[in-house]
Amino acid sequence: MLGQTETPTETPTEAPTATPTETQTALPTATPTVTPPNFTVFHTDPTSSGGIDTTLVDQIRASSGSGNTIDVCIYNIDLDDIVEALVDAKTGGATVRVISDADSAYADAEYTQWEDEYGTLVAAGIEVRTNALSKTGIMHNKFVVFDGERVWTGSWNATNTATNSDSNDAIIIYSAALAQEYTDEFEEMWGGEYGTYKEDDTEHHFTIDGVTVDSYFAPSDGVKDVVLSEINSATSSIHFLMYSFTDKDIADAMIQKATAATPIPVTGVLDNGQGQGAYSQLTNFTRNSVPVKLDTFSGLLHNKLIIIDREGPDPRVITGSFNLTDAAEEKNDENIIVVRSQAVASSYYSIFDHVYSQHAAAPPAIAQGRLVISEVLSKGFFRFFNIWDSVNWGPSSDEDSTPGDKNVVDAVPPQIIHTPVTDVLVNRPVYIHCSITDNAYLYSAKEPTLHYRAVADPPQSFTAIPMGALNDEYYGKIPTTLTGTVGSDRIEYYITAKDASHNRGSHPAVNPELHPHSVNVQAEGDDDKLVFTEIMYDPPSTPEVDYEWVEVMNTSTQTVSLNNWKFTDFDGTYQFPSDATIGGGEYRILCNTQSAFNTAHPGVSQGIIYEYGDETTGGDITLLNSWATVTGSIALINPSDLIVSEVDYSSGWGAQNGSGPNKNTLEKIDPAGPDDGTNWMHSMVRGGTPGQASSPHYIFTRYETGEANVVTRPGPWLSKTLIDHSDPQEAGVTVSYRLDRACNVNVKIYNPPVDPAPTPTVPPENCYDSQYLVRTLYVTPMPRAENMDISANAHEAVWDGKNASGTPVAGVCRVVLEAENGGTTCRTESDDTVAAASWVAYDPDGFALSNRQLVSVLYSLTKPAHMTLGFKYKMPQETVWQYITLLDGELCPRPAGSPLEIASKSVSNSYLWDGTNNAGNYVSTATDYKIFMEAEGDIYGNAVICRFGELQIPSLVLDPRSSFDPSTQGNEVEQIKYELTKAANVTVTVMDSDGEPVQTVFTGSQTSGQHTELYWDGKDESHTNVVEDGRYMIVVRADTGEGETYQAVAESVVFKIHDPNWTPVPN
8 A cells, every 4th residue: 555645756845734633533554644745654553453564565566576676674574475575576576685683584693594584585585684793783774765766664663563563653755865865874784884883974854845854874873962952942842652762861851841931742652661661761751740651552662753843833753763762872773764744743643642642541650769778789699588579689781780870670581481291102202392572672582491301219400402493482302212111290391591681581480490391101002103204395386385285104004094183383283184094104295285286296196185275273384494493393293182293394404495496395214213304305306205205315425524523415525516628637526425325326417508597598307308418427337335434435436527429518517326226216416505605705905006916806605606796885975885796697616625615615716806896997995895795596406517718818908008199180099909718709898987988899709819800999989089088998898608707907098199289288
């Protein structure tokens, strides 16, 4: 919903006004209010949830085509419809970028595992960046810039609670100038500058549709002083809705206005929780008789809104992400706008009046003063205490304590929400799930811990293990070693967690060590032999959820009735039909949408398929696919409500298809084995094996890490992924592998047409057609012994880069291993690793303008990929980022090296930069250069790039070398002489000192070797007008069309010394 917004214009017009309404009985959720044409205001009312998200979705969908841009900078995103709209926009061709706070975007404290919604964005090819590496506070901004023409901002985060439970506001402003300001701020953070690393380098004052708008960002722009200035200049009224208000200076300024000799009305509403916090200014207002209330919503009052002089000659509104706190002013990334408009002020006042009059109440009375002991620094501790005393005492939040000052204390422990596990089947792990909340505004559980022990006499000590993050929950697992004996009260456990104030919460809440939860171990019934054996959690088709499915196997020999059996992801639950059965050794498929499953797997018998889709209770079943240690959980529950099989699967086990069209599933190798990464691997058959035994897994790579851990993953290892036929030392690749059983092995090489980014010539499923087979290394399959022991040598095969006729091949070849045992063959077509690029280093000391030294830029790839690499920079006093593209989708190999060397990035690729920008001009050294890079994971399989030499321009010479005079009198031209190491498409361009094109001298295909046939006549594109005296750049760019490009630059000087109008300058 775009609201009542007219065609945007930057031309000042007379702003329409709206009649102020002092009281409104209801304000519909997310309904736009009357404003000037280029402004639309929205409000979320917790008493009627939803709405504002659909407004933003409409804005996203309006910018979802090719050429559109969407820059999202929001503290937290967890709404499925927003994520889906952004993914659709990316799919539709729009450029989509996202910035969020690291603690919101990542599921772990090490910032390595995306939260599910962010994982979905990343998997769709949307780059997400955070403040993880330069965190001075939180990245708390809330704005979106669309197409460089409109800005969405306000107090609203794109979350379920912000939309359906909390009070928030938002505004859409159509203005290219304001959008550029917000884009500049976005670019600064996109380049890695957050919090106190930023500078005040944006414009602040704009006129939009006749309305004055001021824009500021924290912590760089002195936002507190801006707010104080506006308050101090108030003449008729101040009204505010504020989530967190702890700044005493701002409160005192408001109080001074309310208690002056000629007072003005000052009223406000604070969030009920934050308003009664230790630092809140509520008591300050109350003691000075300023009518500030607390909200009565069930959720948060999350607005950050101040309305000043609504009835006066200069009505204005302050809104954005900025709470009135020291953290917002000094550490956080924040944004605010000050809008001077009667109509806008009236729109926001209707929001304020609605909350103040209907959803707020007077705060509790302040207790009369009395002398108390308020802080103690104690040596040691005492053992026994009154539990009620502990409610009012807690550790200081200030590490230096606060003697003589106001106490800084949070005495409320985190709350652990958990349904105790009372019964478990014998020889099954006990999976423990919980959620943990706290009264703090931003909370991530500290030290969530599962404590467990087997019941024994005398009692044993508890084993403590850290709990992992599972999306918005925490999980832990009690091993099967404790569930091997049937009986009552066999296991005891409890859960603990801390908050930032070191308060310890537990479940059970009181004395958990003395009164832990108790678990009975039940005997396994004849029907309890069902296990998950396959999971399609990240399908390549869209919409992904329609193509999700799991496979269940009955490992017993007898038929099991599935009446009253349930399948769950611990959100939604599906119950099997009452007549459903599964025979001994048989499989059943549970799919989201049967028609989609049939499209992908037309050969599967319809009688074994069950569609859970819309048949769930409690919520939808979704097979999550984010990059995480634990990606998602699924379980089978028998009629006695006991978990028979649970899998907490991980994208680290394989089949995460976000970086390429692998079409893999996760398969359980041994149905009777454990449900962990040692027994679940990606399928060796594209699309998986629904309704059948798992594909054979015989071939592995195994290596030791520096910590002596052994890493095992399916498939072979290639010593390198580039063969250069022009260099004898680079003319072969070693294929190494291990076998988990004796096999007859063959190595086959396929050479499909080259994959130009972004769309491959040959789809992945066709790369292995027999027409592309160029070499079989073993005429007769080679007998190979089992060698999984890490101390044994790996098997090896060497390919010299030639076909069966001994002719070197070119292109992107695929290496396939086939291992046969007992008539069953394992075939390794897929390389299931994720394509990723990492910056290693570059040598800025070698970048010297005076001698034109080359700069070595080092980067590391995990697999061959189409690579984007470059720099961005801002010159002193400039606010707009400039970009230098070194690699623009070129096909690059992975560095040569062992698995450990690649994993540790101890080997790398190198690019030599000549110090020029995209226009061929040498750039200044007087600024910082930031690396940007991206690896497109569109090269399928175990790929080797084969080339006949590397494309280079080893020499570029201009004749004359010093200067030339192209004037009529001089009539000189400049010869351009260069060498190509390979045939390529060549463009020769003349650029001026500002990077603007002057003339295209040549464009076309050329052979390898020396080229001396080109000349520049010293004129512009018309070949008529002689250019001005000065320095020019001759830029020669070559492109093979197969992922290789190269650029060379030489400086040319035009000096019209023979011009009769030229006179020398006297010394």
